[in-house]
Every structure is written in C-alpha cells, then in structure tokens.
Amino acid sequence: MSHRHPFARLALALALALAVTPVAAFAASPAGRVAEAPAAVVAGHVDLAAPDGRTIDLSVWQAADERGVVVFSHGFNGSPAAYGRILSAWVADGFTVVAPLHVDSLRHPDHDRYDSRAAFSTRLVDLAVTRRYLRATHAGKPIIAAGHSFGSLMSLIEAGAVTVAGPLGDPDVKAVIAFSSAGDLPGVIRPDTYAGLHTPTLMITGDEDLVEGYVTDWHAHRSPFDRSPAGDKMLLVFAGADHSLVRNADAADFDLIVRTTTDWLEAYGLGDPAARARLDDLTAPDGVTVESR
Template identity: 60%
Template sequence: MSLRLSFAALAALLAAACGQTDLAPAPSQATAQASATASAPRPIPATPTQVELSAPDGRKIDVTVWQAPDERGVIVFSHGYSGAPAAYERLLARWVEHGFTVVAPLHVDSTRHPDRARYDPPGAFSTRIADLAVARGFIKATRPGKPIVAAGHSFGSLMSYIQAGALTVAGPQRDPDVRAVIALSSAGDLPGVVLPGAYAALDVPLLSITGDMDLVPGFVSDWRAHRTAFDGSPRGDKTLIIFEGGDHRLIGNADEQDFDLIVRATRDFLSAHALGDAAARGRLNRLDAPSGVSIERR
C-alpha cells in the first residue's frame, strides 16, 4: 500500500471518529454550570476579525484573529478535524485577555469550509501544514519579534507538534520561531503518519492536557495514546495534566473548576515559556493537582 493510500485511510478514519465539532457542554451539564456560577463574572470574548491570506498554490485561507488589547505574544491555533476556530472561543478568549493574540486558520476539512468537498483527507493534511506556515508568516510580518506559541486540539495538536519539530510522513516542518506547544487532546499515535521516534526532536516546552476517557471510538481505544509526545520528547519543561473522566471534548465540556485549572495552567505556561516570566514558571511547576486530576512533569 502506498503512503498516500495508507494516509488516506487513516485520515478518513479521523474524519469519521473525530468529526464532532460542537464543544459545548451537554444541556444538563450546562444548566448545572450556569446555576453554580450565576453570580460569577463571565469573560467577555474579544471580537474577532477575519483576514484572508493566500496559500502558495493560490488557495484562499480564511483566518480568524482575536486581537489582544495589550499584545505580548501570539498563538497560532489549529482546530480539530472538521471543527472550526469559533468552537474554542471559551478558552481562546481567556488567552486573549492574558495578552496573547490568537491567529486561527479555518482548515479545508472543516464542515464550515465552503470548499471542503474538493479535498480528500491527504489533501486536508497537506493544506493544514500550508495554512499554518502562512499564518506564521502573517504573524511575523505584522508582529515582528513577538513570541509565537503553537496550540491545537485533536488533529490540530498534531499540527502544533509538527511546527515544533515532530517528524511525520510530511517530513521536517519545524519552525524555529515556535517557542512552545499547547496540545489539547492530541490526535493519538496515528500509525503510518507519525513515524517512530517522531517526538525525539520536540525539544520546546510542552503542555499537554487530556483525560482518562479521552477516546475516539474505532480509533483511539486507549487514552494513553494522547501522552506519547510527552513521554517521547526530550526531558525539560514538559507538563502533562490528566483529568479523571475527561473525554475528547474536555476543552468544551469541562466544569468550571476544571476549566479554571486549564486556564491557570495554560496562562502560566504562556507567560513562562513565551515571555520568560520566572514567577509564572514557578507557579506552573508548583501547580497542585486537585482531586480527580494528576499532573506529571519531566
């Protein structure tokens, strides 16, 4: 079987298994959260703007930009397979409040992309790589010198790993300007796509967030597949947070207590490893795991 056919089968399976784009909590959980936090102030999401960029092949890339009022750094964000940037605004807004502009392409595999039917799964993979390279070029041209962090959910996490040095069938794609990675429920091991020893060169700081129910039926049957990058990358500034009962949609359906921990951990990670904030690094390294959560460091 050719790499392309193998790759197509794997990506098609991802499309079937990971195609849930609605990251909102289930109605009963949402009601409970609303009751528990009715008096708490809610963050006001930044109003995003849309930027149209051009890919090397002439394809137009729709990019959503959440501009931080007091910009200190920039996050290039890759959504999950068939998802869309807007589905993650609950968390992205908190990063923007923290001074990090978010730049998020709409990939061609999104159910919201008008040309989705024109691309097969291997095409979707290769255009994602191009989308993110163009987005980083846009960041460097419009915000020269600002630190860049790669972040993503599910398939988008794999794209973030690739930008920071992970080796896949696409070959080396590392951007030395990517200072750190935030991986939210990774895409798993992806045999045939992620090569043996893929994470040996992933030597930037990494924050990986998953749960012990982070499964993809028919594809990821063991949640531990989401920790491979953490375990297989060089030691130093690697943090793994595991939520008991957390599933593949944890970022969208986390209750307020878990979501607060995610916000605090990611913001301290951003400050520590994009801005060199020693106090934030200390808080991240001392972060306590509440009941139902485990934190590993290496």
C-alpha cells in the same frame, strides 16, 4: 527550516501526505459538563493567499495589550469559533490568537472538494502561511503553537515533531499547548516522531479521551509527553474527561486549564520566572493528575 519557510519543501510534504492513511473525523464527544463561558472576544478575519491558489480565512482575536501571539489549529471538521471560550481567556491575558479555517472544517466553503487525506497537507501549508504573516505583522512578538486533536498534531509538528512529511519545525515557535491529540496515527506518526521535540510542551487530556476507531486507549494521548526528550514537558490528565474537554470542562476544571495554560504562555512564551515558579508549584486537585519531566 529557515524563517522564509520555502514552500517547495511544503509541496513535497503535501505530496507525501496524500499517500498516508486517511485521517479520522475527530468529531466532538457528546456534550457533558458545560460551564458559563467568559465574555467572548469578537474575531476579525484576514484573507491569506496560499501557494496552491487557495484563500485561507484567518480568524484573529486581537489582544488589547499584546504580549505574544498564539497560532491555534482546530480539530478535524471543527472551526476556530468553537474554541472561543479558551481563546478568549488567552486574549484577556495579552495573547493575540490567530487561527486558520482548515479545509476539513464543516464550515469551510470548499469542504466537499477535499477528502480527509488532503487535510494533513493543506493544514501544514495553512500554518506556514500564517506564521509568515505573523512575522510581517507582529514582528518581534513570541509565537506559541496550540491546537486540539488533529490540530494538536499540527502544533507539535510546528514545534519539531517529525512525521512522514519530514522535519517542518519552526524555531520561532517558543512553546506548545496541545489539547488531546490525534493519537498515534498509522502511516503518519513514526516511532521517532517526538524524539526531536525539545520545545516546551503542555499536554492536556482525560482518561475517557477516546475517538472511535482511532484512539481506543486514552494513553495514546501521552505519546508526545512520554516519547519526547525530558525537560519542560507537562501532562495534565482529568478523570472522566472526554475528547471535548477543552470545550465542555466544568467551572473548576476550566479554571485550572486557564491558569495552567496562561502560566505556560507566560513562562515559555515570555520567559516569565514567576509563571515558571507557579507551574513548578502546581498542585493537582482531586480528579486531576499532573506530571512533569
């Protein structure tokens, strides 16, 4: 896909997506272990114009000494603000975070105007518009895609995963951080969806990471790791962790998540060999398994 991101192609993807199986409401799992969050960074807001006439509310957590930019896509029914704990850690490491408020968010003012099927197609548009904005306002800074649950699928698509909407990858996306996943959604995920995912990808999940009616076996979250080409792929599995791990990890688990994700940002977003070496030497503590391929 060219750097101009022709929206005619996205319009076709939108039409296709409206025909797919409705997407699950990936609600947060019950609150579990919650550690004290780091000092929160206050987000600013930018209004972006979507080609379908919508206004996209973009949350922007600006790093004081920006080294790169993370495009973050929240979970279904969620919102960017719910992830302030991890996003603040990335901002402290020099990565500005930008996150559109998708129409499926319960905080979106037009939430009731859209059904769950529209969430897929409008998210594709939101993220393409966001990346176009970044190319104009943060020129030359590396872009990393990240997301949780349904948002992780969006990030994987940005990085080269091919769903029923066709190829919509962006060569400017240097790496992916995917918390949980949307599972192997019928009508959306194809057998070869991850065959072209060559972008460095970090997958983080837990062995109790389930979504009733959609992800009944946590191993479904392994698909992007297991079914993509080998090379620069890493999987962390936390014992006892549910679908809300990114928000409710205890202090020790959260520390590991921050260290691993910031090393991933630096290694593959910035090309830092020291960060790459730390990832290569990562030793899993009790209760966590680490796989690389």
